[in-house]
Amino acid sequence: MLKHFTLDGKRIPFAEGQTIMDAAMAAGEYIPHLCHNPEFAPHGSCRVCTVKLNGRRVAACTAPALDGAEVENDTDELRDERRTLLQLLFIEGNHICPACDKSGNCQLQALAYYCGMTAPEFTHRYPLRPLDASHPDFVIDFNRCILCELCVRASRDADGKSVFAIHGRGIQAHLAIDSPSGKLGDSKLHKEDRAASVCPVGAILPKHTGYAVPIGERLYDRKPISVAGDVSDHRKDSS
Amino acid sequence: MVHEPRSSNTPVPPRGEGLLRSLVAEQYRAGFISAARIQALTAERGLTRAHIEGVIDFYSFLHLEDVGRFRILFSDNIIERMQGNRALAEHLCRRLGSPLGEVRADGRVSIDYTSCIGMSDQGPSLLVNGHAIPSLDVETLDRIASRVEANTPLTEWPQEWFEIPLNIRKKGLLLANEHGDGDAVNALLSSSPTAILAKLEGAGLRGRGGAGFATAAKWRLCRDAPVTQPNQRVVICNADEGEPGTFKDRVLLQGYAERLFDGMTLCAGVIGADRGIVYLRGEYRYLLAPLQASLERRRRAGLLGRRIGGRAGFDFEIEIELGAGAYICGEESSLIESLEGKRGNPRNRPPFPVTRGYLGRPTVINNVATFIAAAMIAAREEGWFRGEGTEQSSGSKLLSIAGDCDHPGVYEYPFGTPIDQILEACGARQTQAVQIAGAAGHLLPPAQFDRTIAFEDVATGGSFMIFNESRDLLEVVRNFADFFAHESCGFCTPCRVGTTLIQQNLTKIGDGRGSRWDLETLRRIGALMRNTSQCGLGATAPSAMFDLLDHFEVVDKRLHSDEFEPAFDLDAALQEARQATGRDDPGAHL
Numbered sequence: 001m002l003k004h005f006t007l008d009g010k011r012i013p014f015a016e017g018q019t020i021m022d023a024a025m026a027a028g029e030y031i032p033h034l035c036h037n038p039e040f041a042p043h044g045s046c047r048v049c050t051v052k053l054n055g056r057r058v059a060a061c062t063a064p065a066l067d068g069a070e071v072e073n074d075t076d077e078l079r080d081e082r083r084t085l086l087q088l089l090f091i092e093g094n095h096i097c098p099a100c101d102k103s104g105n106c107q108l109q110a111l112a113y114y115c116g117m118t119a120p121e122f123t124h125r126y127p128l129r130p131l132d133a134s135h136p137d138f139v140i141d142f143n144r145c146i147l148c149e150l151c152v153r154a155s156r157d158a159d160g161k162s163v164f165a166i167h168g169r170g171i172q173a174h175l176a177i178d179s180p181s182g183k184l185g186d187s188k189l190h191k192e193d194r195a196a197s198v199c200p201v202g203a204i205l206p207k208h209t210g211y212a213v214p215i216g217e218r219l220y221d222r223k224p225i226s227v228a229g230d231v232s233d234h235r236k237d238s239s
Numbered sequence: 240m241v242h243e244p245r246s247s248n249t250p251v252p253p254r255g256e257g258l259l260r261s262l263v264a265e266q267y268r269a270g271f272i273s274a275a276r277i278q279a280l281t282a283e284r285g286l287t288r289a290h291i292e293g294v295i296d297f298y299s300f301l302h303l304e305d306v307g308r309f310r311i312l313f314s315d316n317i318i319e320r321m322q323g324n325r326a327l328a329e330h331l332c333r334r335l336g337s338p339l340g341e342v343r344a345d346g347r348v349s350i351d352y353t354s355c356i357g358m359s360d361q362g363p364s365l366l367v368n369g370h371a372i373p374s375l376d377v378e379t380l381d382r383i384a385s386r387v388e389a390n391t392p393l394t395e396w397p398q399e400w401f402e403i404p405l406n407i408r409k410k411g412l413l414l415a416n417e418h419g420d421g422d423a424v425n426a427l428l429s430s431s432p433t434a435i436l437a438k439l440e441g442a443g444l445r446g447r448g449g450a451g452f453a454t455a456a457k458w459r460l461c462r463d464a465p466v467t468q469p470n471q472r473v474v475i476c477n478a479d480e481g482e483p484g485t486f487k488d489r490v491l492l493q494g495y496a497e498r499l500f501d502g503m504t505l506c507a508g509v510i511g512a513d514r515g516i517v518y519l520r521g522e523y524r525y526l527l528a529p530l531q532a533s534l535e536r537r538r539r540a541g542l543l544g545r546r547i548g549g550r551a552g553f554d555f556e557i558e559i560e561l562g563a564g565a566y567i568c569g570e571e572s573s574l575i576e577s578l579e580g581k582r583g584n585p586r587n588r589p590p591f592p593v594t595r596g597y598l599g600r601p602t603v604i605n606n607v608a609t610f611i612a613a614a615m616i617a618a619r620e621e622g623w624f625r626g627e628g629t630e631q632s633s634g635s636k637l638l639s640i641a642g643d644c645d646h647p648g649v650y651e652y653p654f655g656t657p658i659d660q661i662l663e664a665c666g667a668r669q670t671q672a673v674q675i676a677g678a679a680g681h682l683l684p685p686a687q688f689d690r691t692i693a694f695e696d697v698a699t700g701g702s703f704m705i706f707n708e709s710r711d712l713l714e715v716v717r718n719f720a721d722f723f724a725h726e727s728c729g730f731c732t733p734c735r736v737g738t739t740l741i742q743q744n745l746t747k748i749g750d751g752r753g754s755r756w757d758l759e760t761l762r763r764i765g766a767l768m769r770n771t772s773q774c775g776l777g778a779t780a781p782s783a784m785f786d787l788l789d790h791f792e793v794v795d796k797r798l799h800s801d802e803f804e805p806a807f808d809l810d811a812a813l814q815e816a817r818q819a820t821g822r823d824d825p826g827a828h829l
Binding site: 045046047050057059062081084085088092122147156163164166168170173176177179180 | 288727733739771
């Protein structure tokens with residue numbers, strides 16, 4: 001017999017072993033998220049999917065669903081916290097949307113719209129992060145990395161290559177590449193790798209194309225992310 | 240259909256076990272971990288170079304570049320700042336011509352600060368190549384400098400410099416009572432695991448680390464967790480005492496290690512474990528040799544190894560693993576990640592370590608004082624432990640008392656003792672505030688000194704830092720903010736970015752450039768960290784800051800204005816333009 005919890009009052013069925021996020025996604029309900037992609041093991045690092053489970057905050061992507069539980073998701077309080085988390089991500093890196101090829105197809109930008117973020121508000125860090133264009137097919141712009149580790153997970157778990165890793169600690173944490181020179185061009189990343197097209201923001205971008213989709217026709221131009229879904233769901237159209 | 244829950248945690252890397260040990264050994268052998276050594280490790284262990292470098296990067300005591308023949312680290316917690324550590328560090332830098340944070344050009348020495356090394360009752364202190372020297376003064380530093388210049392090996396330095404007095408000021412239930420080396424093991428052999436569990440439960444023993452989970456319940460959950468081979472469970476002692484201002488575990492490891500090992504062996508016998516690990520913080524590396532000697536004595540006495548106490552199937556070994564300078568590894572799941580050869584990021588829970596811990600095996604993790612208490616409870620009559628403390632917090636608490644008082648050191652008090660009684664006993668006067676439970680704990684004003692040390696009132700892992708009326712509490716909280724920004728693992732957004740924003744805002748206010756807007760920012764970020772951080776570090780990092788804002792007036796007095804103040808100095812920002820145009824007239828200034 002299926003078990004249920006309620007999400008903002010709606011009954012959501014789930015099977016044993018599913019997380020709140022799994023069950024909500026299966027039921028077609030949207031819980032905002034950035035580091036989660038159902039293809040990969042949940043991670044729980046961005047904290048954007050924080051919901052209240054029987055009054056206690058948990059990350060929906062890692063918290064097991066509980067029978068009879070009340071889950072709050074789309075509330076003013078949680079939306080405000082999500083907006084603040086997004087602001088922290090914006091000021092941590094260098095996110096210049098108007099100049100970014102991923103604009104309109106970027107989950108960070110789309111979520112910021114969805115959560116009503118109008119300005120970053122906090123003091124920008126403006127870190128100096130050189131980009132890496134050494135690979136024939138991809139460029140990595142570390143300025144836009146949000147440390148979701150989707151490329152780390154995809155390369156390790158789907159491609160079996162572990163091309164990516166995290167170095168540094170605290171605010172110095174950053175994406176690193178496994179190759180003799182530390183450059184992407186010397187790594188084993190191949191055009192067809194899952195890790196190459198998993199980035200939800202504009203940190204890993206294909207070369208030889210740019211600004212291909214006109215403004216107005218991009219993924220999140222017409223529909224909010226809650227309806228359009230993740231970048232990964234539209235891989236063929238968006239890359 | 241029943242699904243196996245998807246693990247949200249990083250898989251155990253192949254041959255990751257023992258990686259940290261190899262790296263620590265290489266660091267102390269060569270002074271750094273070379274590219275060639277990393278290359279060799281990738282081949283030996285089937286790990287990528289990026290993985291190994293990511294692990295090295297995570298720990299403050301591991302380096303990719305040579306840090307010199309003598310690595311000198313001054314402990315930089317707030318107590319040692321009050322004791323004048325900064326002036327002493329600057330003195331040594333001048334004396335040796337070795338700029339702070341750099342390796343001297345000839346590669347002989349480097350000097351830097353490090354997080355609290357567990358010596359605030361006898362600071363200022365430093366670590367030289369992992370060995371602690373307490374009670375520093377200018378004269379000692381001058382003598383240290385001569386030895387560094389003469390390239391004298393550490394073994395030929397005066398050994399009395401390295402002596403660390405225990406400084407036990409008050410003995411209570413645990414420290415005043417005797418305990419024979421194998422008393423707990425013998426108690427188990429003459430009764431049964433269930434009888435021991437009942438005894439621990441009856442005693443009401445709760446984890447001494449501060450969270451206070453019932454010890455008997457933890458051990459029982461682990462004992463009941465399924466394993467594929469008998470005794471496949473693991474007992475881990477969390478000796479990664481990193482909370483600033485704490486040193487009681489160091490004292491226990493120096494003077495009471497036999498009891499700890501007895502308690503761990505007891506736990507192994509109760510839950511069915513064949514493997515024990517003491518995760519010893521890197522700052523206590525100098526305790527490694529005496530602890531290993533103690534383990535060797537126990538092996539010879541039949542209290543460790545195969546057939547303990549002559550009983551077939553009671554096989555248990557204890558190894559000691561060294562940490563390498565990462566506060567977060569005191570969080571139990573980070574500690575396990577660290578042991579598995581990964582960065583010490585906290586895990587998502589469930590699963591909890593009692594069902595899936597080290598290498599996926601059911602694991603009990605307790606701190607030093609908890610194992611010692613368990614050993615002593617097992618060896619004694621029912622009711623002994625319950626005779627002290629309160630209904631919800633039985634027994635006693637070891638406190639590490641430091642700061643503005645006449646007699647800093649370790650004090651053992653029954654739970655339920657009021658703070659003002661402790662202050663009086665240690666000779667504290669004109670106390671402005673007490674920070675209890677370390678940087679992650681609470682800053683209490685005098686109006687709360689009638690509160691008591693207990694899980695149900697003021698819970699603490701044992702740190703007790705005293706600040707008199709002459710101290711600037713904003714500096715105290717800034718020191719904590721620096722600490723958390725340095726020690727955040729960087730995994731989750733609110734802690735990674737929030738700790739840095741809090742640090743920046745407190746600095747701005749401390750420098751006299753703060754506004755009411757900055758206070759709002761502090762509160763907003765602090766609340767976000769409390770609510771959404773992945774682990775306790777991020778959730779508790781803003782606690783002292785909230786206390787400062789809620790219970791003290793110092794911050795209000797330091798605000799520059801009620802309106803918005805920019806994050807940078809506008810006039811200073813014009814300096815480049817003034818230089819370029821050769822102007823310095825009043826019109827070129829704001």
